[in-house]
Amino acid sequence: MAEFHEISPNASAGAKTLNWIDNRFPLSVLFKAHMSEYYAPKNFNIWYVFGVLSLLVLVIQIVTGIFLVMHYKPDAALAFGSVEYIMRDVPWGWMIRYMHSTGASAFFVVVYLHMFRGLMYGSYRKPRELVWLFGCGIFLALMAEAFMGYLLPWGQMSYWGAQVIVNLFSAIPFVGPDLALLIRGDFVVGDATLNRFFSFHVIAVPLVLLGLVVAHIIALHEVGSNNPDGVEIKATKDANGIPLDGIAFHPYYSVHDIFAVSVFLIVFTAIVFFAPEMGGYFLEYNNFIPANPFQTPLHIAPVWYFTPFYSLLRAVTTELMYVLMACVVLGAGLAVLKGKMPAMFKAIIAGGAVVVLAMMLSIDAKFWGVVAMGGGVVILFFLPWLDNSAVKSIRYRPSWHKYLYAVFVIDFVILGYLGTLPPSPLFSRVAQIGTLFYFAFFLLMPWWSRVGPFKSVPDRVNFTAH
Amino acid sequence: MSEALADSGSVDSSKRTWLIASGCAGAVGGVAAVVPFVSSFQPSEKAKAAGAAVEADISALKPGEKMTVEWRGKPVWIVRRTPEQLAALPKLDPQLADPNSTRKPEEQAPVYARNATRSIKLEYLVTVGICTHLGCSPSDKFQKGAQPSLPDDWEGGFLCPCHGSTFDLAGRVFKNKPAPDNLEVPPHMYLSDTKLLIGEDKQA
Numbered sequence: 001m002a003e004f005h006e007i008s009p010n011a012s013a014g015a016k017t018l019n020w021i022d023n024r025f026p027l028s029v030l031f032k033a034h035m036s037e038y039y040a041p042k043n044f045n046i047w048y049v050f051g052v053l054s055l056l057v058l059v060i061q062i063v064t065g066i067f068l069v070m071h072y073k074p075d076a077a078l079a080f081g082s083v084e085y086i087m088r089d090v091p092w093g094w095m096i097r098y099m100h101s102t103g104a105s106a107f108f109v110v111v112y113l114h115m116f117r118g119l120m121y122g123s124y125r126k127p128r129e130l131v132w133l134f135g136c137g138i139f140l141a142l143m144a145e146a147f148m149g150y151l152l153p154w155g156q157m158s159y160w161g162a163q164v165i166v167n168l169f170s171a172i173p174f175v176g177p178d179l180a181l182l183i184r185g186d187f188v189v190g191d192a193t194l195n196r197f198f199s200f201h202v203i204a205v206p207l208v209l210l211g212l213v214v215a216h217i218i219a220l221h222e223v224g225s226n227n228p229d230g231v232e233i234k235a236t237k238d239a240n241g242i243p244l245d246g247i248a249f250h251p252y253y254s255v256h257d258i259f260a261v262s263v264f265l266i267v268f269t270a271i272v273f274f275a276p277e278m279g280g281y282f283l284e285y286n287n288f289i290p291a292n293p294f295q296t297p298l299h300i301a302p303v304w305y306f307t308p309f310y311s312l313l314r315a316v317t318t319e320l321m322y323v324l325m326a327c328v329v330l331g332a333g334l335a336v337l338k339g340k341m342p343a344m345f346k347a348i349i350a351g352g353a354v355v356v357l358a359m360m361l362s363i364d365a366k367f368w369g370v371v372a373m374g375g376g377v378v379i380l381f382f383l384p385w386l387d388n389s390a391v392k393s394i395r396y397r398p399s400w401h402k403y404l405y406a407v408f409v410i411d412f413v414i415l416g417y418l419g420t421l422p423p424s425p426l427f428s429r430v431a432q433i434g435t436l437f438y439f440a441f442f443l444l445m446p447w448w449s450r451v452g453p454f455k456s457v458p459d460r461v462n463f464t465a466h
Numbered sequence: 467m468s469e470a471l472a473d474s475g476s477v478d479s480s481k482r483t484w485l486i487a488s489g490c491a492g493a494v495g496g497v498a499a500v501v502p503f504v505s506s507f508q509p510s511e512k513a514k515a516a517g518a519a520v521e522a523d524i525s526a527l528k529p530g531e532k533m534t535v536e537w538r539g540k541p542v543w544i545v546r547r548t549p550e551q552l553a554a555l556p557k558l559d560p561q562l563a564d565p566n567s568t569r570k571p572e573e574q575a576p577v578y579a580r581n582a583t584r585s586i587k588l589e590y591l592v593t594v595g596i597c598t599h600l601g602c603s604p605s606d607k608f609q610k611g612a613q614p615s616l617p618d619d620w621e622g623g624f625l626c627p628c629h630g631s632t633f634d635l636a637g638r639v640f641k642n643k644p645a646p647d648n649l650e651v652p653p654h655m656y657l658s659d660t661k662l663l664i665g666e667d668k669q670a
Contacts, residue, residue: 160602164628167601182504186513188539196507294534294541294595296603298627314629318642364646366599423630424615 002026034221039246040253041227043461047121048225049260050114056261057107058213064100065202072152074198076191079154080290098276104146105282106268108305111139119383120405122392123226129384131223134216136381141212143306143377145205148197150303151189155287160300162197163189168313171367188293229461230392236460245461281420299422307419308412312376314423315435316369323436324368325360328353372435379442386442389449396455404441404448411437519665521657524590532606534595537664541595541603542652544662551635552588554621558634563641567648575651576667584636584651592654592664593637599645602628608635624649 007019021027071090073082086093115135118124124132151162166189170180185192224234224243233243247253277283281304286297302310316324332353336346360368379386391397394405415434418427522535522544529548534541559565567574567584578586585591595603604624612618615625616632624633629644637649653667 160628164600164602167599171600181509182507184509185507186509186539190513190539192510192513293539294536294603296605296627298605300602300628314644317644366644366646369644422615422627428630 002029034217035250035254036248038221038249039233039243040225040249041229041231041233041243041245041461042247042252043227043229043245043463044225044253044256045228047113047117047228049257049264050110050117052257053110053260053264054107054114055213056264057103057110058209060099060103061107062206064096064103065206067096068100069202074152074195076154076194076291079152079194083153095272098272101283102268102272102276102278104149105278105303105305106271107142108146110264111142112305115139115380116409120394121226121228122230122387122389122394124384125226125230125387125392126384127223128220128226131216131219132384133381134212134219136377138209138212138216139380140377141205141209145201145209146303146305148201148205151194151197152201153287154194154291155284156289156291156295156297157284157287157300159189159291159293160296161302162193164300165302166193168370168373171364171370173363173367176367190293226392227461228393229395229458231457231459231461233461245463301420304416304420308416309373309376309419311415311419311431312435312438313369313373314419315428315431316365316372317428317432318365320432320435321360321365321368323432325357327436328356328360372439376438379439383442383445386445387449388446390452390454391457393457396457398452398454401449407437408441411441519663522662522664523660524662525660529589530608532608535664537594537652542664543591543593543595545591545593545635546589547583547591547635551622552583555583555634555636558621558638561640562634562638563643563646564648565638567638569647573650574648576653578667579651582636584638584648586654586656590662591636592651592662594650594652596650597626597628597631597645598639598647598649599626599629599631599643602626604631604633604649607632 002023004023005019007016011019018028022029068086071082071086071093073079083097086097088094090096118132118135147161147165151158166180166183169183170176172179181187183193184190185196224232224246227233227245231245233245236244238244271278271282277285284301284303286300289297301307332349335341335349339346339349389397389401394402411434415431415438418431418434421427516538520535520537520542522533522542524533524544524546527533527544527546529546530551532543532545534543536542567580571580574580575584579592583591584593597604604626607613607616607620607625608622609620610622611620613620615630621634623635624637626632626645631643631645632640633645633649634640637651639645639648652664654662654664655667657663
């Protein structure tokens with residue numbers, strides 16, 4: 001608690017007002033802590049703009065969302081028509097709606113790039129684990145938000161996409177069918193489902209999302225930002241306790257980010273005005289047909305940002321289950337034979353493997369597909385503890401780590417592309433190989449990430465003034 | 467008083483016991499308050515009441531054709547199979563995941579439809595047109611022979627557009643497809659030669 005501070009009666013009106021507020025609310029303190037005296041590393045590169053951009057997109061989504069709700073009707077009989085009403089009859093409604101739909105895709109673009117930045121520079125490593133965990137929570141909430149929002153236009157893709165995803169839950173043994181019923185609120189996706197998804201999409205999930213964003217930023221500002229060199233700037237401070245390699249977020253990065261925001265908005269508005277459907281990737285053509293519970297569109301696929309995970313789901317067939325069972329046997333066998341641990345742990349691992357194998361044999365591949373899809377997202381949460389490399393940043397890792405990351409990115413893109421296509425024997429096989437690689441990348445990371453040779457990390461960040 | 471307590475370091479244990487007890491009582495109340503909210507997620511009485519049986523007039527259905535009726539918000543297909551299509555069914559057995567519907571028989575079909583053609587009358591297949599994988603509605607692929615996404619020796623059946631599961635004209639799923647089970651045969655009965663009641667049978 002700060003002492004009450006009296007200001008000179010000759011001070012300007014502005015200074016007096018600020019002093020009046022500061023005596024009642026820590027305005028200046030907060031501004032200093034998070035803006036003018038938050039020291040960020042001076043060697044940020046282009047990868048460091050996506051955090052600010054995702055905050056910008058969040059604001060765009062909330063503002064456009066508020067205005068869309070003024071005209072939208074969450075009723076199975078009226079929803080499709082009300083979206084068309086927004087598009088045709090509401091003045092500038094088309095632009096608000098296209099900003100919202102393009103914003104959804106833009107959100108995932110910037111968030112995927114933001115996450116990849118974290119992966120490259122080891123931004124999830126100690127002491128930034130919680131920053132990463134809150135971030136993964138944001139990603140999860142964002143997926144829920146996008147999925148439920150996609151039902152609202154009540155087009156064919158809305159309807160059948162929701163039908164497929166809700167049915168995923170019914171694959172869970174014992175409780176699944178009741179859980180799916182509880183989510184839908186009816187025996188099929190219907191008016192009850194639309195209403196509750198609307199409630200979640202406009203109130204519940206955005207509140208969670210905002211809370212997580214605040215937690216993400218508070219945690220970040222507590223530990224300080226990482227940087228492309230993975231060097232802790234707090235280790236080298238000047239006489240005033242300010243990191244030598246740090247510069248104040250405001251004005252240096254706030255101004256710098258305005259440039260990034262401008263470039264982003266040029267691209268964003270270009271899409272809103274000239275390609276809001278993005279060739280069927282941002283808004284699927286089938287979604288311009290009203291929902292029809294009796295006819296599934298000939299080809300259904302989720303929106304592009306879900307397709308990598310959708311590919312994981314589709315890849316798990318009875319055949320792949322045998323491969324996965326072989327992996328479980330191999331993993332448990334290696335742990336028991338080669339692992340350096342007490343016999344007690346080995347017995348637990350062997351017993352666990354037997355239980356998993358029994359479950360894999362007795363439960364449908366469909367359920368394991370759901371596990372793969374969920375696992376593909378959940379595994380990201382564990383990254384801070386999977387990565388055991390001696391250095392944080394990719395810059396000081398061996399070249400073959402870079403190639404491995406490149407293969408991972410290509411794999412993710414291929415899985416995403418295959419997820420948009422109709423199933424075919426060849427592509428299913430490719431997706432299965434891609435799925436195995438995706439999980440091997442993470443699950444084997446504790447071992448491969450240790451292997452060098454690593455380059456020596458400098459004491460200070462690399463920076464040349466420009 | 468609290469300052470004195472903090473200073474002395476002693477704890478009034480009976481007061482602590484009551485704090486814990488009232489905390490637990492509050493927690494129980496809090497959990498109980500969740501029940502009505504979670505329960506409100508269940509289907510409403512109105513939704514439950516909408517599950518009545520429906521009648522279908524099959525007099526206009528020609529061999530090789532399909533009609534769809536709505537029952538409980540789901541599509542129910544009535545397919546009139548040709549003799550040729552019926553003759554092809556037993557030949558497919560080795561390619562099917564569960565040709566005799568032995569997996570979860572009580573969920574797959576009522577007793578009177580647990581036979582080789584999965585139907586009461588040989589010709590008419592009555593089945594819920596919802597894939598057992600993730601609930602898409604498969605599309606008709608009645609034409610024989612090679613076509614995209616289907617094997618070259620295709621005998622006619624259904625293809626699910628979502629994940630490629632295929633079903634024969636008795637609604638039986640092929641091997642190595644994502645769908646685990648055959649299509650569900652709903653309870654149904656013939657009111658006359660041309661009138662079918664879906665959702666109810668004689669046992670009910």
